Amino acid sequence: MDDDFVNSSPVYILGISAFYHDSGAALLRDGTILCAAQEERFTRKKHDPGFPAHSVRFCLEFAGIGLDQVQSVVFYDKPLLKFERLLETYLSFAPKGLGSFLKAMPVWLKEKLYLKQELRSQLCELSGLARKALPPLLFTAHHQSHAASAFFPSPYEKAAVLCLDGVGEWATTSAWVGNSDQLEPLWQIDFPHSLGLLYSAFTYYLGFKVNSGEYKVMGLAPYGEPRFAELIRSELIDIKPDGSFRLNMDYFDYCTGLTMVNERFGKLFGLPVRAPESDALTQAHMDIAASIQEVTNDCVVRLASQLRKETGMEHLCLAGGVALNCVANSEVARLAGFKGLWVQPAAGDAGGSIGAALSAWYAGEHPQRRQDSPDGMNGAYLGPEFSDEDIRSALNRFGAVFDEEPQESLCSRVADLLADGNVVGWFQGRMEFGPRALGHRSILGDPRLPGMQEKMNLKIKFRESFRPFAPSVLEEDTKDWFECEFTSPYMLMTAPVSKTRRHESADAEALTGLQKLKQVRSAIPAVTHVDYSARLQTVGKGGSVVYRRLLHAFKALTGCPVLINTSFNVRGEPIVATPEDAFRCFMATDMDYLVVGNFVLSKGSQSGREAFMDHVDQFELD
Template sequence: MKILGLSAFYHDSAAALLVDDRIVAAAQEERFTRKKHDSAFPTHSINYCLEEAGLTIDDIDHVAFYDKPFLKFERLLETYVAFAPRGFRSFRMAIPVWLREKLFQKDLLGTELKEMANNGFDPAEQLLFSEHHLSHAASAFYPSPFEEAIVLTMDGVGEWATTSVAHGKGNKLEVLREIHFPHSIGLLYSAATYYTGFKVNSGEYKVMGLAPYGEPRFKDLMMEHLIDVKEDGSFRLDQSYFDYCTGLTMTNDKFAKLFGEPVRDADEPLTQFHMDIAASVQAVTEEIVLRLARSLRKEFGIPNLCLAGGVALNCVANGKVVLADIFDRVWIQPAAGDAGGAVGAALATRYLNFGKERTVPNGLDAMAGSYLGPEYSQEEIEKQLTEAGGVFTTLSDDDLYDQTAKALADEKAIGWMQGRMEFGPRALGNRSIIGDPRSPAMQKTLNLRVKYRESFRPFAPSVLREDVGDWFELDDDSPYMLLVAGVKESRRKAMTAEEENLFGIEKLNVPRSDLPAITHVDYSARIQTVHKESNPRYHALISEFKKQTGCPVVVNTSFNVRGEPIVNTPHDAFRCFMGSDIEVLVIGNAFLRKEDQDPALALDYKNAFELD
């Protein structure tokens, strides 16, 4: 059975192809169109998935969409009726878009798919719709290494649900309970994102990165006024502080009065106040997630937990759950946001609509390391680089690892593009910019000169799985960079009293461990464990770096600049290389040094993309 899963029309459109019980391919539309969070019908992603499997749309048995547009429209109407007459301006702006585009998505999807088919595509028979949170839950449970698990999904909002609990066993998956809009932990976090001056639906991870610079001094205030959290983790938001139901913003004047400052403009400097707001909403989120996890383990007694939904990308909260030992094992869908809904819709169709038997994956899981996107042959790499005017040397594998490890040890920023592109928001060693974590200057260099982004943003370590316990307070698998844990005590450097008193971001310049480039101000790190089985080339490179330096860790950040989607093609990689201060580019076995390139090919990438 061949099932194509789709997510589209809101943000992060994507396609995923399931052939029998194997996820053959998955990709986000933004990687092809180069438009961040592209929400358009995922034509390029569909074409890639089909091409990867050697299929056409005529070979597909069913297409599964990740949510139900009519239920979303029902929520929109009921919300406006409930809050009437407030919100008429927002209603007046939203309804024409829904009537013109979103309400008739079934027709739109059918039309687009029929145009791609040669022998006819019958939407009435072949097009199916899953519910939003069921798609998330399916994306988390079915690829997981568990025969049975509790599945917790948390995001902004799907159709109605914002938080849901499901029970998965074998090929069965049942949603047991839900918290409904407008009560949403994801929307609370987005409200804080908006209030601190970042862009909603893309800036939430900045708030998470900013939180360690602050103190959670507003946590009690938030839990007293904004959100009522019960002992079991269920919650309700006081809507008098928010504007997302009826207005055009996330928060209102009452929200600003509660905290004593107006909404920050994006170009205003960050102050300790904003850092404390970030720390506080992060602390509230962690409290809710921990209470939910504890109550679910106590109620069901099931030892395994799966997580999905946008809130599951909050790797700090995930790390707290793992380190609390509430569940024996935790597995998180690497594409936890809406893009992953495409995978979930396809899996839900196979197992729930058609009752196919499920085989629990061997090894890590069934996501293939999340390396599900396009890859390029050495011949195609060299062709694209030559067309772009790149000057390169083709090296053997051994020479490639040796030369790249030496460049890392020389504190050079390296663009590293290998194999299949990652599916989901994290670069996991196939579309990465890498550096030496021992360098005190690397964090600032990568932020300001390579990524062109805010200086406070932390970087993640990629560490050999066999060495993770020697360097971090974690001795578990974290292949998808979705867990935060502390740097091991023996690797830390104590800060002086004078250094402790520095203003938030100034602390970043103080080396806090043997790995200053990846150690956040609270001695934490967002860890990716690198496994020989799922990424042999990345594992080999880090092993060579360890051989040369004694360090089994590299800095890993996504191969892009601020506001740009992660690179897909060799041509994308070369453009980013020539538009930033990346000093070495490695694509397949092609090795490029910046000083060897034609200076006329340099690009001004600093302002090429909109702020994210």
């Protein structure tokens, strides 16, 4: 790094993702990710697609700058290319889909075709600047944003990069090679052939919400058998040995219709589309989930293996919505031949804001890329934080009753509460960026208690009983509790519970479907899925200091270095962002304790809970 650069003013680049789903903003300072946030956390509208005004404002305030001090603003895709794809798709399928076309066109013509003007208007309103005083507005391709978010913050000097999602402008799957500060495209698979949209089609078919319910399909899969996998391969997707694929569009309606699948899809499996929140899930539904998960695993592993052969790279980076499928990620780590795998924790569209900004930084005349340890994401702790004064003021406004625990004894006290079977809302430090709570906006419990999974699902999270919970484990104790050869700091990998910790029995094999929930399968049953797997968060020295301290305290008390960690929200609600959000969620659920910073609240000491109970009823079911 030369002296002229060191002595120059900092260079700020603002990245923005918006107008599809999960909008967000990220700010770089001299190529380092300074802060990032998703708009939903501020507006309390889950998967908010709107212009991320609150997120942009947070980033600028965190840096202590105005928008006029930003070198450039970078948007995460190219709307004109997306518009081209929309037009060509409708023309290809005409006259089918005329109703959908007529519905989509006014929105595109009014809002999205003139996106540059809309972005400038929003930035002017937010900053008070005149249009001519705004920073330059740049656009990157959607998959370039994903690829940049995957490679540049990774710990690797060189790596292959694989991006998989629903669709960007045209690309649904793309391969790249990253080398220091360079990122070069290799090949792509284009719309309508999309592994992400195939998985979303099954999400829709099984009665879950597209773009938010895919993880429910993944969680449901272990309850079933993949007896439909060959049917999917023969009728719906043709996967070549190198992983390239084509979908049979005779079964799908997402190109021109208003639904994901058509009647032929349901006839293929002998079941109609399951209505959301309708009858109980049947064994057939579980088998279908298991089948699409197996096919997805196979396709992603083949793509990654081919990329290993093509590039000779020893490391792989992943991004795009499909990269949030931790089961597929783990199969790639196990089977694709790479020595290392790094997955962008904000792999979906919100993370595109980081990639857009990084693309602009590395396209400029700037110093060579710096390698960060363990990576460049700061543990994904990139959002806002609150001082003791902020927290105390918020709690006092609610008339809350609380104790202020000295920092040196806080973790010991919370460990005691958890070991006594209490569920604790845990709110610390900077908010996470991405869909996972990683110990700063979490609900915690004791994984050793057999009834804890059902209690937290039904009375705390208000969600389906089959949904598994993730364990957080001290990194140095991982191999003692899980069959795991990798770290998973961002909860994006799965691993089997160690055989020495399992409680296997012949009776368990006779159980089917949701009956499997009744079986105590390990020494940590509340985080052991029915196939003995667990979605891990390994907490090392590069992660949260306070969360790691709590895990140490719990281990010292119980001998167990593992805690249940689920996101601090209830069904249909974004993860909490502020102390006020945390208190409302605490009061509306059966959480026993709330810990915000150094302040500890007991549910039994609070009054006026009835005023918060309607808080749950307003949430959109996902």
